[in-house]
Amino acid sequence: MPELPEVETVVRGLRVSLPGRTILDVRLGKADFIDDPGLLADSLPGKRIAEVIRLGKFICVVLEPEKKISGPEGSSDGRLNFIVHLGMTGQLTVKGAGDPVTLHTHCFFALDDGQEIRYRDIRRFGRMLVVPESGMGEFLGNLGREPLEIGAEEFQKEFSSRRARVKALLLDQRVLRGVGNIYADESLFRARLHPARIAASLTKKQLLALHRAVLEVLEEAIRFRGSSISDYVDSKGKRGTFQQQHRVYQRKGKPCFRCRGKIRRVIVAGRSSYFCPRCQPAPRGRKK
Numbered sequence: 001m002p003e004l005p006e007v008e009t010v011v012r013g014l015r016v017s018l019p020g021r022t023i024l025d026v027r028l029g030k031a032d033f034i035d036d037p038g039l040l041a042d043s044l045p046g047k048r049i050a051e052v053i054r055l056g057k058f059i060c061v062v063l064e065p066e067k068k069i070s071g072p073e074g075s076s077d078g079r080l081n082f083i084v085h086l087g088m089t090g091q092l093t094v095k096g097a098g099d100p101v102t103l104h105t106h107c108f109f110a111l112d113d114g115q116e117i118r119y120r121d122i123r124r125f126g127r128m129l130v131v132p133e134s135g136m137g138e139f140l141g142n143l144g145r146e147p148l149e150i151g152a153e154e155f156q157k158e159f160s161s162r163r164a165r166v167k168a169l170l171l172d173q174r175v176l177r178g179v180g181n182i183y184a185d186e187s188l189f190r191a192r193l194h195p196a197r198i199a200a201s202l203t204k205k206q207l208l209a210l211h212r213a214v215l216e217v218l219e220e221a222i223r224f225r226g227s228s229i230s231d232y233v234d235s236k237g238k239r240g241t242f243q244q245q246h247r248v249y250q251r252k253g254k255p256c257f258r259c260r261g262k263i264r265r266v267i268v269a270g271r272s273s274y275f276c277p278r279c280q281p282a283p284r285g286r287k288k
């Protein structure tokens with residue numbers, strides 16, 4: 001599933017080609033992952049793309065209000081946000097309108113320069129919606145802090161008060177937005193913390209180490225243009241390479257890079273968790 005580094009990589013790619021372009025036409029195939037397909041198809045044509053930003057794991061294409069040629073300045077349309085979540089297998093790419101179309105491509109957004117934005121999603125667990133600027137407060141209210149921006153002290157405060165497993169907290173999008181299973185496991189390994197530790201039982205030093213590990217792992221993964229585990233590709237259709245840097249994720253039975261012990265897999269918070277039992281000792285009274 002694309003997480004923060006993958007989505008950031010897609011957003012950086014889209015930022016090269018989209019701002020300044022106008023969406024001319026929307027064509028939809030299967031649309032069961034779109035909140036309101038009619039609204040999407042009606043409201044996007046004619047809109048000019050102002051910028052592309054990332055909100056956690058969401059891609060947000062900000063559309064300028066339509067310029068009324070004869071009307072007065074600032075006729076009350078307001079900005080629209082075209083928001084895409086890639087789900088498990090979503091791909092948002094920019095292609096030439098004449099480029100071959102791959103199977104499972106469900107949406108086409110024609111641009112005024114002969115290119116088009118395409119959305120492909122094999123499993124269709126993605127999501128697409130249009131949110132007016134006035135609705136963004138509510139939309140963002142459901143999302144936690146941005147992991148690349150939260151300060152060390154705030155991170156420590158956020159985690160130290162909670163009696164939840166540290167892995168579950170890292171995955172909780174209402175606490176931090178954008179961290180998923182890969183980067184939670186990789187961060188916990190670097191911070192030498194067992195995924196089943198209770199956050200409130202960790203020392204300040206351990207929480208500060210975890211904060212640093214989350215930042216380092218995410219920034220490094222962005223430099224490697226994300227991890228391509230299954231279908232993830234960037235906005236040009238290229239795969240990322242951070243999967244070659246994983247130290248624990250999906251390395252069950254392989255030697256730990258630090259101690260040569262065997263990496264193990266357990267279920268924590270309902271999710272597979274990869275860790276090194278020697279480098280990340282289990283909480284007291286809990287052997288597995």
Ligand SMILES: [Zn+2]
Pocket residue numbers: 256257258259260261276277278279280
């Ligand atoms: Zn180890």
